[in-house]
Amino acid sequence: MQTIGLPGTAAPHARKPGLWGWLLLAPMVLWLLLFVVVPTGILAVYSFCQRDDLGRVVFSFTWDNYVRVFDPIYLNILGRSVAYAGLTTIICVAVGYPVGWYIARRPAGLRNLLLLLVMIPFWTSFLIRTYAWIAILKNEGLLNGLLLSAGAITAPLELLYTPVAVVIGLVYAYLPFMILPVYGSAEKVDNALVEAAHDLGAGPVRAFSEVIIPLTLPGIAAGVLLVFVPAIGMFAITDLMGGARVPMIGNVIQNQFFKARNWPFGAALGVVFTLMFVFTYLAVQWHGRRSQR
Amino acid sequence: MKKSCCLILAGVLALAGCKSKEDAKVLNLFAWSEYIPQTVLDGFTAETGIKVNYETFSSGEEMLAKLLAGGVGYDIIQPPDYIAEVLIKEGELLPLDTAKLSGLDNILPEFRGMPHDPQDAYTVPYMTGSVGIVVNTERVTTPVKGFKDLFKPEHSGRIVVVDDGRELVVAALYTLGLGINDITPENIAAARPLLASWFPMIKLFDSDSPKTALLNGDVDLGYVWGGEAAILWDEDKKFQYILPEEGAHIFVDVVAIPAKAPHPDAAHAFISYLLRPEVSKLISDEFPYTNPNGAARKLLTEDQLANPGSYPKTELALDTFRHIGESGALIDELVTDLKNTSGQ
Numbered sequence: 001m002q003t004i005g006l007p008g009t010a011a012p013h014a015r016k017p018g019l020w021g022w023l024l025l026a027p028m029v030l031w032l033l034l035f036v037v038v039p040t041g042i043l044a045v046y047s048f049c050q051r052d053d054l055g056r057v058v059f060s061f062t063w064d065n066y067v068r069v070f071d072p073i074y075l076n077i078l079g080r081s082v083a084y085a086g087l088t089t090i091i092c093v094a095v096g097y098p099v100g101w102y103i104a105r106r107p108a109g110l111r112n113l114l115l116l117l118v119m120i121p122f123w124t125s126f127l128i129r130t131y132a133w134i135a136i137l138k139n140e141g142l143l144n145g146l147l148l149s150a151g152a153i154t155a156p157l158e159l160l161y162t163p164v165a166v167v168i169g170l171v172y173a174y175l176p177f178m179i180l181p182v183y184g185s186a187e188k189v190d191n192a193l194v195e196a197a198h199d200l201g202a203g204p205v206r207a208f209s210e211v212i213i214p215l216t217l218p219g220i221a222a223g224v225l226l227v228f229v230p231a232i233g234m235f236a237i238t239d240l241m242g243g244a245r246v247p248m249i250g251n252v253i254q255n256q257f258f259k260a261r262n263w264p265f266g267a268a269l270g271v272v273f274t275l276m277f278v279f280t281y282l283a284v285q286w287h288g289r290r291s292q293r
Numbered sequence: 294m295k296k297s298c299c300l301i302l303a304g305v306l307a308l309a310g311c312k313s314k315e316d317a318k319v320l321n322l323f324a325w326s327e328y329i330p331q332t333v334l335d336g337f338t339a340e341t342g343i344k345v346n347y348e349t350f351s352s353g354e355e356m357l358a359k360l361l362a363g364g365v366g367y368d369i370i371q372p373p374d375y376i377a378e379v380l381i382k383e384g385e386l387l388p389l390d391t392a393k394l395s396g397l398d399n400i401l402p403e404f405r406g407m408p409h410d411p412q413d414a415y416t417v418p419y420m421t422g423s424v425g426i427v428v429n430t431e432r433v434t435t436p437v438k439g440f441k442d443l444f445k446p447e448h449s450g451r452i453v454v455v456d457d458g459r460e461l462v463v464a465a466l467y468t469l470g471l472g473i474n475d476i477t478p479e480n481i482a483a484a485r486p487l488l489a490s491w492f493p494m495i496k497l498f499d500s501d502s503p504k505t506a507l508l509n510g511d512v513d514l515g516y517v518w519g520g521e522a523a524i525l526w527d528e529d530k531k532f533q534y535i536l537p538e539e540g541a542h543i544f545v546d547v548v549a550i551p552a553k554a555p556h557p558d559a560a561h562a563f564i565s566y567l568l569r570p571e572v573s574k575l576i577s578d579e580f581p582y583t584n585p586n587g588a589a590r591k592l593l594t595e596d597q598l599a600n601p602g603s604y605p606k607t608e609l610a611l612d613t614f615r616h617i618g619e620s621g622a623l624i625d626e627l628v629t630d631l632k633n634t635s636g637q
Contacts, residue, residue, distance in 0.1 A: 053618040054379060055354070056361055073630045080633075139511045158450075160511060161497045243497025244456045247632050259458070260625040261354050 040274065046267035055261030065268035074252065074269070081249040084163075085231035088170040092178040092227045093220065095171070100182030100219070101212075104189075115183070118176050130169060130240050137165055137241070161243030169237035174230065178223035185219025221284050229277050249273065320559040321346045323356060324371040325546065328420070330579040337566050343559050351501070360385070366555040369563055374545040375614040377416050378409035382616070386415040387550040393561035396568030396588075404585035407545060408613055416547035417564055420582040423519040423543050423605055424460055425536045432513040439538035440468045443514055449494040453506045453515040456498035458628035459614070459621070461488060464516060467540035473612055476620040481627055488627070492635035507532065523581035523602025534601040542612040543583070577603075 017025070047065055050058045068074070103114045121129060136142045137160040144156040159165050189212065197207040213220075235250035244251070249269065256266030320337075322329075326349035334345045348365070350356040353373040357380075360370060372380060380386050391397065400418060410416045428437045432451075437443055443452065454461060463473045465484035472480075496512050499505070503517040504525050515522075522534035548567065550560045566572055573589035581603045584590055590598065598604055617624075 051619075054361065054383060055357065073626070073633055077629070077633055138509050140509060161506075239456075244499065245495065245497060245632060245635075247629055252629060255625065255629070258352055258355055258358075260621060261358065262622060262625070 043267045043270050043274075046264050047271045049264045049267075051262055051264055055263070057263050062264075065265045066272075068265060069268050069272050074249075077247055077252055078249050078272075080246070081232045084166065084170065084248065085228050087167060088174060088231045089178075089224055089228045091167070091171050092175050093223070096175050096178030096223065097182050097216075097220065100179045100223075101186045101216070103179070104183050104186035115180075118179050121176070126173065127236065127240075129172075130237060133165075133169055133172065133241060134160060137168070160241065161245065163242065163246065166238055166242040166246070169241040170231050170234060173234070173237060174227040177226040177230075181222035181226065182216060182219040184222075185216040189215045221287075225281060225284055229280060232276075233273065318343050318559075319346065320344070320556055320563055321348070321366060321368045321554075322563070323348050323350065323360070323365075323367040323369065325349065326351050328371070328546070328580055330575055333567070333572055333575055336572065336575075337563060340566070341559075341562055343562065345563075360551060366553060367551050368554045368556045368560040369548055370551055371419060371546055371548055373614070374407065374409040374547060375616050377547050377549055379616040379618075380549070381410060381415050385552055387552050387554060387557060388414050389417070389550070389564075390557075390561060393558070393565075394568070395565045396570075399568055399570060399573070399586045399588040401585055401587040401590075404545065408615060409545070410547070416549045417568065418585040419546045419548050419567065420576065420580065421543050421545045421585050422582040423536055423541055423611065424455065424516065425519060425522065425534055425541060425605060427507065427515045427517050427522040427525060427532055427534045427602075429507060429513040429531055430533050431531045437514065438535065440464050440516075441539070443516065443537075444491045444494055446494070448514055450496050451513045452495050453497050453499055453503045453512045453517065454495055455503060455517060456500040458624040459617075460516070461491075461628060462624050463542065463614075464537070464539075465491070467537065470539075473540070473542060474615040474617065476617045476623060478623060481623045485627060485631070488631055489635070492631045498632075519602045519605065520580060520582040521602070523600045526600050526602050527581070534605060536605050536607045536609060536611075538609075540612070541607065541609055542614060544614060545585070 045059075046057055048061050048063070050060050050062050050064075052058050099118075103111055103118075106114060134141075138144075139156045139158070139160070141160070143159070144153075147153045148156065159168075193211055193215065194207055197211045202210065232248075233250040233253070235248060235254050238244065238246065238248045238251055253266050253269045253273070256262045256269065260266075320343050322334075322345050324347065329347070334347060338344055348367075350359065353376045356370060356372060357376055359365070360367065360380075377386070394417075397413075397417070404418045404421065405413055407418075426437060426439070426443050433448070435442070462476070462481070462484055465487045466473050466475075466480060468487060469483055471483065497506055502521070503515055504521045506512045507515055507517075507525060508528065519534065522532065525532035526534060548564055550557055550564075554560055567576075568586065570586065570588035570592055573584060573586040574592040577584045577589060577593055577597065581597065581600060583603055584593070
């Protein structure tokens with residue numbers, strides 16, 4: 001798609017939007033202003049404030065919250081969150097890519113059915129699905145029952161409330177966000193290009209790595225962003241399936257706003273976290289642009 | 294139809310913080326989730342015609358945040374004792390008009406004049422409870438009497454505890470023989486090595502429903518809310534509950550009226566209604582915490598009164614939590630740090 005020429009500057013689409021255009025954009029601009037710009041601004045202001053005895057935000061300037069963010073405890077937790085999110089992303093790419101590609105290569109009817117199957121879980125509340133995993137993984141749960149009765153194991157596996165359970169939960173939650181963008185890219189890949197690669201003597205590995213991967217890279221990049229970034233901040237899965245034993249940065253931030261009632265510190269963590277997201281995004285964008293050259 | 298329209302309108306006006314004559318028949322209740330039976334609310338509305346808008350919270354701190362943020366004019370709030378204490382100090386509560394209340398005598402003497410409200414001028418106890426040790430006696434045959442027995446190497450990976458930093462630090466302070474409301478850097482430093490030895494043995498932290506892991510058989514011991522232990526005991530008598538011999542405290546959840554409550558008369562009527570023995574009994578039936586209402590206790594069955602989760606037998610003098618203010622940050626930091634290192 002990068003071969004499509006850019007429209008000339010004289011093209012009618014390049015006109016500056018008139019009043020009518022702005023009017024159409026207004027709801028979106030207003031929405032962004034109210035729910036993105038203003039809250040981010042409040043967060044930024046709070047992060048330099050202090051709290052009083054009751055946990056109310058006091059507007060007196062301090063750097064303390066940021067100093068605390070860079071305490072080894074929180075850096076360590078942030079590092080672990082990134083590691084878990086990274087592992088989740090890698091597994092999601094490994095599992096989700098073939099699925100997305102496979103679905104995209106099916107005939108239209110089957111394709112829509114398969115897509116529907118990917119999306120059906122979204123019809124149930126996320127928390128309920130997480131509780132279902134608890135029923136599956138617990139000591140006397142479905143999985144252990146199955147394995148025990150099949151004779152594959154002699155004692156129940158300790159799965160629930162372990163890091164393994166957290167990764168299972170994260171992969172389960174975010175896999176569709178990898179499959180769908182990959183599908184979106186794979187669907188547009190012209191089969192003739194793959195055939196041409198074969199005709200020119202490329203084996204399956206070379207055709208895959210030099211033709212298919214570059215053509216579906218935008219989908220992979222989008223999927224990585226959609227999986228990696230939210231996975232860092234996830235707190236429900238670590239609480240419910242990890243037994244709240246290993247804190248992630250999402251748990252720490254949530255704690256500051258509820259239990260600890262230290263909003264300024266929570267805000268500082270949030271600001272650092274948001275900046276991290278921005279940098280990840282820029283890095284992926286930059287990488288994407290470079291690889292398109 | 295017209296009347297219900299009026300009520301809805303009145304509710305909307307009340308929520309908008311406006312005052313009008315129509316809204317006298319509304320009560321904005323802000324209480325813990327899973328704590329006030331619907332039958333009690335329905336009974337109150339049927340008798341008085343006052344519609345109850347019931348909003349819930351799941352932690353005292355969440356309640357505090359929403360109350361202080363203003364906006365909604367709550368008439369009744371249900372803070373835990375240590376939060377009521379600071380609300381009184383900050384002038385956020387309305388002094389109770391005892392002339393408008395009936396049934397205050399039903400409250401047992403040990404729940405009157407407590408440290409959070411020594412004159413009983415602002416709060417009325419709703420339910421109280423303890424935090425203690427529950428043991429699945431089918432799986433654990435050695436006696437467990439306190440924290441020292443709970444956190445033994447052979448119980449490693451079989452323990453659930455409440456996910457509440459203050460409760461965990463307090464358990465350590467009891468074990469060390471230190472005052473539970475003296476949250477000083479020195480005491481926190483003293484508690485650290487003990488907690489550091491406990492944390493790796495804990496299988497999970499759960500404040501919302503610690504009973505679930507015990508019922509599922511994922512863990513065999515717990516440091517949990519008394520009410521949770523009471524439900525477990527009701528389910529199966531193998532779950533035994535004791536107060537740790539090193540020391541234990543009770544929490545008292547009170548009802549109180551915010552200083553800016555739009556309907557103080559309705560709020561007083563509601564408190565009087567809650568104080569009635571037969572109403573208070575309904576609460577005990579559904580949520581088996583320790584009922585501070587002596588007249589209501591007389592209506593309970595022997596089985597209810599024998600439940601150790603609700604009415605633990607103890608020789609201990611039970612403490613209560615006091616407001617600790619900013620030293621709460623010390624607890625939060627310690628617990629986050631310990632979870633972090635023990636989770637490596």
